[in-house]
Amino acid sequence: MNKTELIEHIANNADISKAAAARALESTIDAVKKTLKKGGTVSLFYHYFASKEAFGMELIERYASYFAYKLDSHFGNQTLAPLARLEAFVADAVSGMERYDFKRGCLIGNLGQEMNGLPESFRNRLVEVFKDWETRTAACLDAAKAQGQVAPAADTAELACVFWIGWEGAVLRAKLERSARPLQAFAQFFAAGLPRA
Amino acid sequence: MNKTELIEHIANNADISKAAAARALESTIDAVKKTLKKGGTVSLFYHYFASKEAFGMELIERYASYFAYKLDSHFGNQTLAPLARLEAFVADAVSGMERYDFKRGCLIGNLGQEMNGLPESFRNRLVEVFKDWETRTAACLDAAKAQGQVAPAADTAELACVFWIGWEGAVLRAKLERSARPLQAFAQFFAAGLPRA
Numbered sequence: 001m002n003k004t005e006l007i008e009h010i011a012n013n014a015d016i017s018k019a020a021a022a023r024a025l026e027s028t029i030d031a032v033k034k035t036l037k038k039g040g041t042v043s044l045f046y047h048y049f050a051s052k053e054a055f056g057m058e059l060i061e062r063y064a065s066y067f068a069y070k071l072d073s074h075f076g077n078q079t080l081a082p083l084a085r086l087e088a089f090v091a092d093a094v095s096g097m098e099r100y101d102f103k104r105g106c107l108i109g110n111l112g113q114e115m116n117g118l119p120e121s122f123r124n125r126l127v128e129v130f131k132d133w134e135t136r137t138a139a140c141l142d143a144a145k146a147q148g149q150v151a152p153a154a155d156t157a158e159l160a161c162v163f164w165i166g167w168e169g170a171v172l173r174a175k176l177e178r179s180a181r182p183l184q185a186f187a188q189f190f191a192a193g194l195p196r197a
Numbered sequence: 198m199n200k201t202e203l204i205e206h207i208a209n210n211a212d213i214s215k216a217a218a219a220r221a222l223e224s225t226i227d228a229v230k231k232t233l234k235k236g237g238t239v240s241l242f243y244h245y246f247a248s249k250e251a252f253g254m255e256l257i258e259r260y261a262s263y264f265a266y267k268l269d270s271h272f273g274n275q276t277l278a279p280l281a282r283l284e285a286f287v288a289d290a291v292s293g294m295e296r297y298d299f300k301r302g303c304l305i306g307n308l309g310q311e312m313n314g315l316p317e318s319f320r321n322r323l324v325e326v327f328k329d330w331e332t333r334t335a336a337c338l339d340a341a342k343a344q345g346q347v348a349p350a351a352d353t354a355e356l357a358c359v360f361w362i363g364w365e366g367a368v369l370r371a372k373l374e375r376s377a378r379p380l381q382a383f384a385q386f387f388a389a390g391l392p393r394a
Contacts, residue, residue: 001232009228014220016213023211024221031206035198103313112373113310116300127374162363162386165379169366176309177324182362189359193390 038117053119056111060122063107064129071133075140082144083191086137090187094180097171102178109168134160141194151195163190250316253308257319260304261326268330272337279341280388283334287384291377294368299375306365331357338391348392360387 001009003025011021074089075082097104111118112126137160144150166186173182198206200222208218271286272279294301308315309323334357341347363383370379 001228006225006228010221010224013224013227014217016217016221020211020213020217021221024207024213024218025225027207027210028203028222028225030210031198031203109369110310113307113369115373123373130370130373158382159386161379162382165366165370165383166359166363166386167366168369169362169364172306172310172365172369173327173362176312176320176327182358185355185359186362189356189363189390193386 071136083149105171148197151197154195268333280346302368345394348394351392
């Protein structure tokens with residue numbers, strides 16, 4: 001069936017003009033394409049869609065909890081100096097990405113990237129999750145400050161923020177290049193750029 | 198997108214009543230289903246997908262050319278000191294993102310993020326585009342070195358690489374937060390972290 005035939009079929013069956021049928025078809029294709037492109041589903045075909053928002057929010061909560069636990073286990077590791085804890089987190093992330101052949105990244109980063117096609121309610125929650133990770137990272141940098149690894153005047157909240165901005169970029173690039181190099185390059189620059197005591 | 202939303206979309210875009218849009222949608226689904234059931238193809242979808250790869254590659258080429266021109270116009274600006282040229286690029290990006298209400302980001306970064314769902318041929322080309330931007334950025338940092346703004350021992354290729362890793366993360370975050378703050382925070386940290394002469 002070609003496009004002309006389909007338009008005729010729509011016009012006949014929907015009792016509208018061919019011009020209206022053509023416009024209706026274009027907007028249907030457009031909507032389906034855009035939705036599929038964004039990774040969404042069209043509920044005529046799949047019936048799970050009504051719960052997508054709740055499902056997505058639940059995914060965010062679970063990933064945020066899992067990740068907060070991971071950060072705490074690294075940043076609270078008293079057997080290492082504070083900056084070595086950050087290095088251990090980076091090494092853990094590198095081996096995690098390698099294990100999945102650089103196909104998996106960060107759920108929060110992925111959803112953030114796709115916000116244009118997601119419910120607006122996700123935006124604030126994603127921003128809050130980053131803020132939570134930043135707070136935990138800043139506490140580790142504060143510990144580094146207390147132990148003289150970082151200068152007393154360092155703005156640890158701002159530094160933690162920069163870490164997560166750049167780190168998400170590094171995860172993105174690591175996936176693209178299927179290599180740990182971007183993770184290591186950014187982590188090294190970040191550590192070198194910390195104001196030292 | 199659920200059926201009600203799709204019908205609304207069709208009605209609005211095709212400028213027909215909701216009732217007509219609903220009938221048009223039903224007959225579209227009906228025709229596509231019947232054709233597929235018979236083992237036939239619907240040539241609008243088939244046609245679209247056949248050219249998807251070539252179309253995407255063309256988009257990458259155009260964006261890469263446009264962006265290379267933009268970088269050259271900033272980094273080649275002899276009226277500014279080399280590091281001020283980098284600042285001018287950042288300021289230009291900030292105003293560009295503000296102008297589109299932080300809805301637009303970087304095509305290369307977006308495609309890189311979506312590689313799992315894209316033709317594998319895109320991967321190398323996207324990596325090459327980043328390498329091209331890095332080369333242009335490294336040349337600007339080399340000019341900074343020649344003018345004594347950056348230390349002679351600085352590894353400008355590596356620094357340019359870190360810039361693009363972090364900058365794409367900053368663009369991602371700026372879109373999420375609808376704010377220029379991440380762009381400025383990363384650019385400031387990057388500039389502060391450059392080895393100085």
